[in-house]
Amino acid sequence: MEQVKCECGHVNPYGTAFCEACGKPLEEVEKPLLDMRYEGSARRSQTYNKTVIDKIWNFFSSVKVGVWLIVITLIASAIGTIFPQKMYLPPNVTPAQYYEDEYGWAGKLYYELGFDNLYGSWWYMLLIALIGVSLVICSLDRVIPLYRALNNQGVTRHDAFLRRQRLFSATKIEDARLLEAIKERLAKRRYHIREENGNILAEKGRFSRWGPYVNHIGLIIFLIGAMLRFVPGMYVDKVLWIREGETKEIPGTNGEYFLKNEKFTFETYQKGKENAVFNAAIDRVGSGMVAKTYETKAVLYKRVGPVIAGEEPKLKKIKEYKIRVNEPLKYDHYALYQVDFKLNELKSMSFALIDKQTSKSFGMITVDLLQPKESYDLGNGYRVELLSYFPDFYFDDDGNPNTKSRVPNNPAFVFKMYAPDKPKGEVSFVAIRQTIEPFGNNKYKMAFAGIDTRNVSALTVRRDFTLWVLGIGGAVFMIGLIQGMYWNHRRIWLKQTNGEVWLAAHTNKNWFGLKREIQAVIDGTGITMPIDQAEIAKKAQGGDEHGTA
Amino acid sequence: MVQLSSTLLYIAFVLYLIGTFFFGGTIRDKKEGRKTTRWATIGIVITIVGFISQLGYFITRWMAAGHAPVSNLFEFTTFFGMMLVAAFIIIYFIYKTAILGVFTLPVALLVIAYASMFPREITPLIPALQSDWLKIHVTTAAAGEAILAVSFAAGLIYLIRVVDQSKPSKRTFWLEFVLFCLITTLGFVGVSSAFAIADYEAKFQWIDKNGKKTEAIYELPALVGPHKGTLEKESKDRLQPLVEMPAVINAKKLNTVIWSLFGGAVLYVLLRLVLRKRVAAAIQPFVKNVNLDLTDEISYRAVAIGFPVFTLGxxxxxxxxxxxxxxxFWGWDPKEVWALITWLFYAAFLxxxxxxxxxxxxxxWLAVIGFAIIMFNLVAVNLVIAGLHSYAGS
Structure with missing residues (x-):
């Protein structure tokens, strides 16, 4: 496309609204004020609209489209909070049933529309992706021409450019040395000053113009970080249930690390033991009702030597650590978090072999509920065999005893009791608070004698190599945001023409601040305070000042 | 220490109230321009003294509890009110606008009054809150929201000034709606305090959705009762519920909402009867000297300053x-999502x-909607959509 040469000699790209160097309007515009938003630069989206690529580019480069994407995402996100998402449902419920039972027809509809997993749905991901595309295209469409325009700007500006700035004044002046005083004051206010033929361009805070693009880059880095999660090896998320006294391989570490749970502690706030200021609060909910500590006293081990199947691994102790909520154990990019626990899981059960009639005991056995022995010798000819063991006992559909899981929640046993007078043995089925004698009346009985329990701790194992990308993204975003929001780009032009000094000024925001600054700079120099032509225009439109400026 | 702390908060509350009247006094000064009047100077001094007093409340409570007092709904909301006043003081010194005080301070008063309707005891920290990030995250987030709330106050002034009150329209309706919501907060505070002073309590036995017998204690007369609820012996003389709710609805909270709306409606109707015009129309003459461009600028500036703080916190x-x-770092918990929604909204605004x-x-209008979203996150998400953040208690 042909380029446009301005009368000042500067060559502008096709589509430029006013000359990059001198500011002379290249396209005839009706409005009294120049649209300074992107320095009149030639944005691709405003210049070309022929091919499919142009159309796509133009679509995504529109802020209007971007805002619509934001608003749609916002509404969708809000819908996702009406009912709990699937991941927050209690375990062991079927979502379809749960939503209908809890929330009636609305819940059913919610589930059927797929809102139970809204944030993981393809269309929500697509929305985020579209926002990402919009961010890239919007930024590129603006930042490159803006950079060109600001880099090429001249000191001496065309009269039409100055007159059509929002802040403008012309002052008849005899002594041009006054400008020196103004220059000094501007310099003191950290303006960067350029001079040319007695004309001045004072500029500060140009870097704030890059703020929006910097923060958009930050967002894009963040979104890339979020996508990296799906790259294999970047992200480990496992749960480790570990009993007191147990040493287990840490899942997700490929057998490299092992953990021992020495002790799990659960504490609550007890009245009388705490700072007295908490008494009222503890009273209201009840002593012992508010959790104080969840802590797993753990030892971390590393495997030494190669992995040999079927052989006990050789372990080297690495460190001891008390894992608490907010205090994860960290090592080698892995982190172990305290997330859940189960108190008083059954560990072992003891029984006494007794004569039902006399209640005389012939000895005691203790059954380890995770690894029960099959036979227990009590001496003097008394012996007990464990024929069957059901850790989590229930009667199945056929009426036979069975187990739901391998966790000893509700243990049941089939014992065979041998005694000198019963050499063939008697069979007894023993469950909690229940004894069945399947083959008629027994002489002997396994009497419950006690239990031993221990706590189980649940730890989340996490390794996340995407965090540093997200961190950089967040930091860049914040820098860009502060850069763009807490500074502004101010320019003041002073031009001498025909015995007059023309003053025009522009800022990308905070006009109030700019006006105050100009006031201070020209105070006592005799230069007329510029008038705000935008305000005048509004007032001229008919009194009521509201609406767009 | 705890007693001193409460007293300081009370003093702060009273001072903000007095400060509001002094800022109100500036309205009578017909002088255009930003020259500060004696009324405004006294107003800002009283406000600053009030702020220092509330800071004293914050510090003494921190010392007493051993942790930053931002760990329950009362403490957080009070802190939000304090940050709102701080944000106002800063903006005041940039722009010297007394009228902003007439709108910001009452909002801060409402926020603090609302806060004190929740259990005020010092609570011990649950394990999840035992972290330095409690103070870092909560204070920054509250500061960000407070600065954004100043934008609402400025936006409200702008709307009261420009919305044409000569004939009813959509704009007058929604503006009245905004004011009605503020009045309803006052209604909630009024009704709750009145029955709290009267020591009203009605105990109910009721059947929850799992079919279990449960007890509910109403601090307001039960207009709507719990599912299959019966008054217990000691509450025999209390009001019998007019309507009984199904088990899935939290009847106690609904009852509070109904009472608040009722209180708000009574106040609003009384106001309309006394004023004989829309509330916004009645306020309009007081803001007729307001510089609209400046108000617009303040509203925008507050968002420009508050948005990065909010993002960070x-x-x-x-x-x-x-x-x-x-x-x-992210789990789509309702509170997280609503923080994201707030952020998206202000991003769209900018x-x-x-x-x-x-x-x-x-x-x-956008500034008003933004504040509504922040309030939704503060009130509804804590009380209605319970998630991990629901440290609200009852």
């Missing part, structure tokens, strides 16, 4: 803490303003 610090406490030229009235 409510998203970035929140994510860092979530990674430490909950193992993941884009509309900077790139699409939404200044003036449009921008003012």
């Amino acid at each position: 409510a998203l970035i610090f929140a994510m860092i803490w979530a990674q430490i406490a909950w193992t993941r 884009h509309l303003r900077l790139s699409r030229g939404w200044h003036g009235e449009k921008s003012a």
Whole structure:
């Protein structure tokens, strides 16, 4: 496309609204004020609209489209909070049933529309992706021409450019040395000053113009970080249930690390033991009702030597650590978090072999509920065999005893009791608070004698190599945001023409601040305070000042 | 220490109230321009003294509890009120606008009064809150929200000034609606305090949705009762519920909402009867000397300052803490999502303003909606949509 040469000699790209160097309007515009938003630069989206690529580019480069994407995402996100998402449902419920039972027809509809997993749905991901595309295209469409325009700007500006700035004044002046005083004051206010033929361009805070693009880059880095999660090896998320006294391989570490749970502690706030200021609060909910500590006293081990199947691994102790909520154990990019626990899981059960009639005991056995022995010798000819063991006992559909899981929640046993007078043995089925004698009346009985329990701790194992990308993204975003929001780009032009000094000024925001600054700079120099032509225009439109400026 | 702390908060509350009247006094000064009057000077001094007093409340409570007093709904909301006053003081010194005080201070008063309707005891920290990030995250997030709330106050002034009150329209309706919501908060505070002073309590036995017998204690007369609820012996003389709710609805909270709306409606109707015109129309003459461009500028400036603070506190610090406490930086918990929604909304606000030229009235309406979202996150998400953040208690 042909380029446009301005009368000042500067060559502008096709589509430029006013000359990059001198500011002379290249396209005839009706409005009294120049649209300074992107320095009149030639944005691709405003210049070309022929091919499919142009159309796509133009679509995504529109802020209007971007805002619509934001608003749609916002509404969708809000819908996702009406009912709990699937991941927050209690375990062991079927979502379809749960939503209908809890929330009636609305819940059913919610589930059927797929809102139970809204944030993981393809269309929500697509929305985020579209926002990402919009961010890239919007930024590129603006930042490159803006950079060109600001880099090429001249000191001496065309009269039409100055007159059509929002802040403008012309002052008849005899002594041009006054400008020196103004220059000094501007310099003191950290303006960067350029001079040319007695004309001045004072500029500060140009870097704030890059703020929006910097923060958009930050967002894009963040979104890339979020996508990296799906790259294999970047992200480990496992749960480790570990009993007191147990040493287990840490899942997700490929057998490299092992953990021992020495002790799990659960504490609550007890009245009388705490700072007295908490008494009222503890009273209201009840002593012992508010959790104080969840802590797993753990030892971390590393495997030494190669992995040999079927052989006990050789372990080297690495460190001891008390894992608490907010205090994860960290090592080698892995982190172990305290997330859940189960108190008083059954560990072992003891029984006494007794004569039902006399209640005389012939000895005691203790059954380890995770690894029960099959036979227990009590001496003097008394012996007990464990024929069957059901850790989590229930009667199945056929009426036979069975187990739901391998966790000893509700243990049941089939014992065979041998005694000198019963050499063939008697069979007894023993469950909690229940004894069945399947083959008629027994002489002997396994009497419950006690239990031993221990706590189980649940730890989340996490390794996340995407965090540093997200961190950089967040930091860049914040820098860009502060850069763009807490500074502004101010320019003041002073031009001498025909015995007059023309003053025009522009800022990308905070006009109030700019006006105050100009006031201070020209105070006592005799230069007329510029008038705000935008305000005048509004007032001229008919009194009521509201609406767009 | 605890007693001193409460007293300081009370003093702060009273001083903000007096400060409001002094700022109100500036309205009578017909002088145009930003020259500060004696009334405004006294007003800002009283406000600053009030702020220092509330800071004293904050510090003494911190010392007494051993942790930053931002760990329950009362403490958080009170802190939000304090930050609102701080944000106002800063903006006042930039722009010297007394009228902003007439609108910001009452909002802060409402916020603090609302806060004190929740259990005020010092609570021990549950394990998830035992972290330095409690103070870092919560204070920054509250500060960000408070600065954004100043934008609402400025936007409200703008709207009261420009919305044409000569004939009813959509704009007059929604503006009245905004004011009605503020009045309803007052209604809630009024009704709750009145029955609290009267020591009203009605105990109910009721059947929850799992078919279990449960007890509920109403501090307000039960207009709507719990599912299959019966008054217990000691509450025999209390009001019998007019309507009984199904088990899935939290009847106690609904009852509070009904009472608040009722209180708000009574106040509003009384106001309308006394004023004989729309409330906004009655306030309009007081703001007729307001410089609209300046108000618009303040509203925008507050968003420009508050948005980065909010992002830092409510998203970035929140994510860092979530990674430490909950193992993941983001989990789509309702409070997290609503922080994201707030952030998206103000992002849209800034884009509309900077790139699409939404200044003036449009921008003012957006500032009002933004505040509504923040309040929704503070009130509804804590009390209605319970998630991990629901440290609200009852």
